[in-house]
Amino acid sequence: MPVNKSYHHGNLRTALIQAGLELIAQKGVRALTLREIGAHVGVSRMAAYRHFADKAKLLAAIREAGFEKFAIALETGRDAAGAESIARIRGMGVAYVLFARENPAYFEVMFGSPQESGAPPCEAEKRAFQILESAIAEGQSKGDLRQGNARLMACAAWSLVHGISALKLDQTPFADGLAPVDFVTACSNLLLSGLASNAKK
Amino acid sequence: MPVNKSYHHGNLRTALIQAGLELIAQKGVRALTLREIGAHVGVSRMAAYRHFADKAKLLAAIREAGFEKFAIALETGRDAAGAESIARIRGMGVAYVLFARENPAYFEVMFGSPQESGAPPCEAEKRAFQILESAIAEGQSKGDLRQGNARLMACAAWSLVHGISALKLDQTPFADGLAPVDFVTACSNLLLSGLASNAKK
């Protein structure tokens, strides 16, 4: 992502992304207007067009920045969980939900607006999934996870934490009073151990 | 007395919901305009205000209709799966993802736009979750599912299928060429059996 120094401001491009983020956090993507972003950084409502072809491009830039932050959050959560592979996977799951909780504006742009047809996933987005799939494969090679299609297992793990994040289950009565971290940990443990009484086939 | 075809005595409300749905399916909620809905049913752009206080209320009506259809789809999927409790739960999961796939417009309105603060979940929405939680409790009482917090287990199951639906994983290369039903079934089996090699604790 190129840094674009503007004439009158230190870095208008970055300022626009930041302002967009703040406005989304306040009122949602739906209420985001280019005019308001401009006013927020003290610039004409047309200044944004110097750096972004249109509103969609600005959103795409926010989206990309979000996925980069997201991928780092996943790696941090994984590494903070120690060396045990199951703990590392669970650490990523917790980091996923906490990221959504703490960065609702980013999460909304990253996953909220359906990908316009033809828009390919950005690099950081693909990297985020790779991180998870690698952790699964590592767990398998260590013998901590059952054998099988690692990608499928990654899909299941990803879907679980994404569902919790998207439904904000950790922020509803469904969480049954559990703290977010404990709720996600409990759900993750269910996936790891299985729901069935004869879980180990 | 001649029938004035431009009048929609009584059925305009339903026609507006239906038209809204079709337009959302074509271009997404974001591009939905009251004016276009009106034109679509051959009515002035203000006619909608006879039946809905504003655009948000129309969307809420679509949302509610969606959840009603959704709850029925879950029950149908459950009952079609037979009497075995694990098969019934899996049947609901498959129905969940298939509903999202076959009714993207409904799904987008139901879950896409974040609940405006203060908007309580509609009856059908709560019923849908109740159906799932009951199926879990039934599986426990039959001894097919492990004991434990049924609500938490329902959250995990719900999140898994919601994540698949929201990320449209069954419609991406992540599905690894599996048919949607097979992909969801495989993911559901992973949750039921567990990812860990020592799944049965």
Next chain:
DNA sequence: ACCTGAACACCGTTCAAGT
């Protein structure tokens, strides 16, 4: 009651022009 056109305060975006 049910529907309508005109009008208002917003949008995103284009354009020609200012510095």
Next chain:
DNA sequence: ACCTGAACACCGTTCAAGT
């Protein structure tokens, strides 16, 4: 090069009026 105001074609919504 970078930024601006005026202008255009849209929105949702209000209002007074038509049938």
